[in-house]
Amino acid sequence: MLYIHQAVAISPQEIIxxxxxxxxxxYEGIPRNxxxxxxxxxxxxxxxxxxxxxSSPRPVSGIVIxxxxxxxxxxxxxxxxxxxxxxxxxxxxxxxxxxxxxxASQLSMMDQNKNYNLTHVHRGLAFExxxxxxxxxxxxxxxxxxxxxxxxxxxxxxxALDEMEGWYPPETIAGEGASAFxxxxxxxDATAAVRAVATxxxxxxxxxxxxxxxxxxxxxxxxxxxSCFVCGENGDARLNGYYKACEGLxxxxxxxLPFKRLCGEYPTASAFALWLAHHKLSGAQNxxxxxxxxxxxxxxxxxxxxxx
Amino acid sequence: MDNTELKxxxxxxxxxxxxxxxxxxxxIADNEPFFGExxxxxxxxxxxxxxxxxxxxxxxxxxxxxxxxxxxDIETMxxxxxxxxxx
Amino acid sequence: xxxxxxxxxxxxxxxxxxxxxxxxxLKNRVCGITMPPHSSPDLSQVPLAEVSSSxxxxxxxxxxxxxxxxRTTLLALHAFRxxxxxxxxxxxxxxxxxxxxxxxxxxxxxxxxDELYRxxxxxxxxxxxxxxxxxxSVFMFLQEQYRMKGIIDTINTACSSAGNAIGFGMRLIRSxxxxxxxxxxxxxxxxxxxxxxxxxxxxxxEICRPFDRSRxxxxxxxxxxxxxxxxxxxxxxxxxxxAEVRGYYNASDAFHPTSLSAxxxxxxxxxxxxxxxxxxxxxxxDFINAHGTATENNDESESRAMIRVFSEPPPFAxxxxxxxxxxxxxxxxxxxxxxxxxxxxxxxxxxxxxxxIPGTELQPVTTYYRSPLRHVMTNSFxxxxxxxxxxxSKS
Numbered sequence: 178m179l180y181i182h183q184a185v186a187i188s189p190q191e192i193i194x195x196x197x198x199x200x201x202x203x204y205e206g207i208p209r210n211x212x213x214x215x216x217x218x219x220x221x222x223x224x225x226x227x228x229x230x231x232s233s234p235r236p237v238s239g240i241v242i243x244x245x246x247x248x249x250x251x252x253x254x255x256x257x258x259x260x261x262x263x264x265x266x267x268x269x270x271x272x273x274x275x276x277x278x279x280x281a282s283q284l285s286m287m288d289q290n291k292n293y294n295l296t297h298v299h300r301g302l303a304f305e306x307x308x309x310x311x312x313x314x315x316x317x318x319x320x321x322x323x324x325x326x327x328x329x330x331x332x333x334x335x336x337a338l339d340e341m342e343g344w345y346p347p348e349t350i351a352g353e354g355a356s357a358f359x360x361x362x363x364x365x366d367a368t369a370a371v372r373a374v375a376t377x378x379x380x381x382x383x384x385x386x387x388x389x390x391x392x393x394x395x396x397x398x399x400x401x402x403x404s405c406f407v408c409g410e411n412g413d414a415r416l417n418g419y420y421k422a423c424e425g426l427x428x429x430x431x432x433x434l435p436f437k438r439l440c441g442e443y444p445t446a447s448a449f450a451l452w453l454a455h456h457k458l459s460g461a462q463n464x465x466x467x468x469x470x471x472x473x474x475x476x477x478x479x480x481x482x483x484x485x
Numbered sequence: 486m487d488n489t490e491l492k493x494x495x496x497x498x499x500x501x502x503x504x505x506x507x508x509x510x511x512x513i514a515d516n517e518p519f520f521g522e523x524x525x526x527x528x529x530x531x532x533x534x535x536x537x538x539x540x541x542x543x544x545x546x547x548x549x550x551x552x553x554x555x556x557x558d559i560e561t562m563x564x565x566x567x568x569x570x571x572x
Numbered sequence: 573x574x575x576x577x578x579x580x581x582x583x584x585x586x587x588x589x590x591x592x593x594x595x596x597x598l599k600n601r602v603c604g605i606t607m608p609p610h611s612s613p614d615l616s617q618v619p620l621a622e623v624s625s626s627x628x629x630x631x632x633x634x635x636x637x638x639x640x641x642x643r644t645t646l647l648a649l650h651a652f653r654x655x656x657x658x659x660x661x662x663x664x665x666x667x668x669x670x671x672x673x674x675x676x677x678x679x680x681x682x683x684x685x686d687e688l689y690r691x692x693x694x695x696x697x698x699x700x701x702x703x704x705x706x707x708x709s710v711f712m713f714l715q716e717q718y719r720m721k722g723i724i725d726t727i728n729t730a731c732s733s734a735g736n737a738i739g740f741g742m743r744l745i746r747s748x749x750x751x752x753x754x755x756x757x758x759x760x761x762x763x764x765x766x767x768x769x770x771x772x773x774x775x776x777x778e779i780c781r782p783f784d785r786s787r788x789x790x791x792x793x794x795x796x797x798x799x800x801x802x803x804x805x806x807x808x809x810x811x812x813x814x815a816e817v818r819g820y821y822n823a824s825d826a827f828h829p830t831s832l833s834a835x836x837x838x839x840x841x842x843x844x845x846x847x848x849x850x851x852x853x854x855x856x857x858d859f860i861n862a863h864g865t866a867t868e869n870n871d872e873s874e875s876r877a878m879i880r881v882f883s884e885p886p887p888f889a890x891x892x893x894x895x896x897x898x899x900x901x902x903x904x905x906x907x908x909x910x911x912x913x914x915x916x917x918x919x920x921x922x923x924x925x926x927x928x929i930p931g932t933e934l935q936p937v938t939t940y941y942r943s944p945l946r947h948v949m950t951n952s953f954x955x956x957x958x959x960x961x962x963x964x965s966k967s
Binding site: 252255256257259260268269272282288292297298302310313333334338341342377379471473 | 678691696699706707712715721729730763767770824825828838955
């Protein structure tokens with residue numbers, strides 16, 4: 178069981194055309210010298226994570242990040258430079274920032290944290306994989322604290338590619354954000370617990386339904402129910418079949434919370450879903466998060482509140 | 486262009502190249518060290534400044550270690566530019 | 573704790589298209605790094621270690637003609653096939669929901685840098701590459717080809733990516749979330765990466781010289797490698813086993829985005845940590861396949877770290893002198909080479925070495941020889957200070 182102690186989200190606050198864009202905070206407490214070099218996704222990720230690192234009872238034993246598009250904006254800047262100036266004598270800054278693990282390594286430098294550090298980049302399941310990774314770590318050392326985050330920015334280059342591929346029909350809004358969590362293997366002082374996470378790659382509705390059925394049978398304790406179905410539906414009608422099938426396994430009185438209305442669509446939107454679920458649940462409720470990315474990657478997260 | 490103008494221009498360019506968004510040219514003293522205690526730049530910044538010298542002034546420094554001797558502060562950088570610029 | 577073993581391997585690199593070819597090349601001091609000009613007009617005027625097969629040849633051999641499949645993915649598929657065949661995995665076993673696929677890559681589909689620029693700047697909606705550019709495209713393709721229902725993941729921690737992929741696969745098996753894991757990495761040469769490394773001034777204008785006092789930087793290479801890992805309870809009585817994954821540790825140098833601290837703190841912690849997880853002492857390690865990129869910074873920091881851990885380090889060598897630096901694939905290629913050493917009880921020489929780095933007095937192995945080996949360590953240190961150390965043990 179992975180316990181959540183604190184959670185921070187930097188999430189969109191305004192809609193510009195059909196994109197939900199983050200209005201960035203002032204990033205108090207983060208050295209200007211480091212901020213200047215960072216692209217937006219790294220800034221957001223650091224902005225969400227740094228406060229948690231500061232308030233952790235002890236230095237975290239691991240920093241684990243999930244990002245689907247992390248690094249792409251900087252990669253594209255570097256490509257633009259290559260086109261403009263040829264391949265000789267280019268400034269290395271954006272290249273150095275373009276590795277997906279730039280954010281995780283900046284955090285380790287800022288915090289002088291020499292422990293486990295990993296960046297998962299498996300697109301729409303990057304956050305679920307980071308969550309799984311941290312869950313395994315927490316079993317190895319129950320007293321340790323870990324920083325877990327899911328971060329993606331809405332860069333023009335990523336938006337262009339996804340839009341051309343047809344992932345933004347008129348009803349779907351693109352988004353971005355950074356959600357970070359201070360987690361551990363111990364229940365004391367925790368506010369919620371992730372009971373389980375599952376992932377699959379499929380376009381078969383029946384396979385998804387069966388997987389969720391097994392997931393709930395295995396991880397939802399006997400006699401308990403799902404209070405809220407935190408649902409990743411994003412307006413794309415092609416995905417309705419999956420969401421309907423999974424909603425069909427809920428109770429009649431399970432409420433439905435379509436989180437992408439608040440954060441938009443991006444690969445690690447499920448990190449925002451976890452933040453939102455953590456924020457909203459009260460008492461010993463069970464919230465089930467179900468997210469789909471680009472019709473093929475599916476993730477389930479079961480979150481339970483810890484009554485205070 | 487006289488030396489004062491060059492130094493002013495150089496400060497603007499350094500700020501732009503290194504994205505020192507919290508600084509204005511007036512905030513950078515002519516003799517404020519780039520590395521260590523002054524502006525606190527690092528080795529990636531020195532590579533970026535070498536590119537600045539090339540793109541803006543046509544000066545090529547092949548070895549980054551040579552670069553560190555020139556890239557001490559605005560004063561030394563401006564003097565070097567005056568002697569070696571081709572643009 | 574459940575023991576995890578390696579039952580299959582596959583590799584493609586500048587020194588061969590199979591494990592056998594790579595093995596022979598290592599024994600015979602074959603260097604796959606060549607001076608320009610290179611086969612592709614895209615590749616620039618620095619020494620590079622190219623895989624000899626063109627994309628066309630790879631496509632014909634693999635029977636994959638979808639243009640969306642980039643070179644990195646083709647290399648990955650090639651090595652994946654060899655590994656699963658070597659392990660004797662059936663199609664059902666590969667697609668089982670208890671078989672994981674964990675891969676590392678830094679380039680992904682960015683080998684198509686020109687196309688990415690075109691697609692975005694010209695809004696070229698008909699491009700076949702729209703979802704091919706990211707790192708995960710490589711392993712999403714393998715998942716789909718083999719209809720894999722288990723845990724699939726892509727890791728990018730720069731030059732240590734595949735090392736972390738191997739470690740994560742091992743941990744999934746130990747936790748019971750997978751019974752088998754196919755783990756490794758792939759990267760192909762790209763204008764983008766060459767330009768980037770060039771801008772950082774860490775590419776050598778000559779063939780690289782790991783651990784040599786006159787070293788001038790690294791040579792980029794390309795390749796892919798996979799290992800098949802299986803939990804001890806999954807392995808039948810007659811199954812061939814190469815070795816055990818005995819130790820894995822990940823530590824951060826926390827010093828600088830692209831260089832290591834002078835005393836090699838991250839590498840030191842990673843090596844110490846791996847020994848700890850393996851339950852071994854420094855003196856138990858018989859050979860180290862070093863990261864040894866031949867940059868001024870890495871080799872000195874790595875040497876200092878080895879001295880701190882071992883006082884007198886065991887024999888060590890850098891196979892990057894044969895294959896160049898294959899970035900996200902490096903740790904996987906080097907895992908295969910470490911396993912070959914263990915299997916054949918032999919040590920392959922580090923090439924292009926003539927004089928020690930002053931202050932370290934550490935000399936890599938320079939001639940091939942046979943030696944009893946029980947435990948081999950392999951290290952990979954990435955940008956961002958991500959340091960990984962793995963230990964394989966003869967079983």
